[in-house]
Amino acid sequence: MHVYLSYSAEKDKDLVKKITQCLRESNFEVWSAANIIPGENWAEVTSQALKKSDAMVVLLNEESVNSHQVRNDIAYALGGTTFSGRLIPVITSESVPMEKIPWILRGAPFELIRLPSNGSRDDGIKQIINTLKKNAA
DSSP states (O other): OEEEEEOOOGGGHHHHHHHHHHHHHTTOEEEOGGGOOTTSOHHHHHHHHHHHOSEEEEEESTTGGGOHHHHHHHHHHHTSSTTTTOEEEEEOOTTOOGGGSOGGGSSTTOOOEEOOSSSOOHHHHHHHHHHHHHTOO
């Protein structure tokens, strides 16, 4: 399964690396903006990655909930059947007010996974992996 990792914050860079590593160790192919090589056409590379992906993990924090790109990624995932049951919202900061999270992700069928910045995030990452495996095509 190909997983598209959508995020916005520079502060999540280490978390993105950890999630990517754990997903790859669980036999998932992972794409994130970190895969873009300087000089590549960002829009084209991102578009191809979205088309190739089977699932999306969206990291939500103070920056990403206001990011046009993250909102576009979510809209793309919701716009077709490819990501049905495989759009996984993940809250990475305790300071994100629920009303800032896109309304459609706050209700069924979406289970918001929380990766608190204080303490271990291993259980939350395991939850992401288990959700992807459970909803694999």
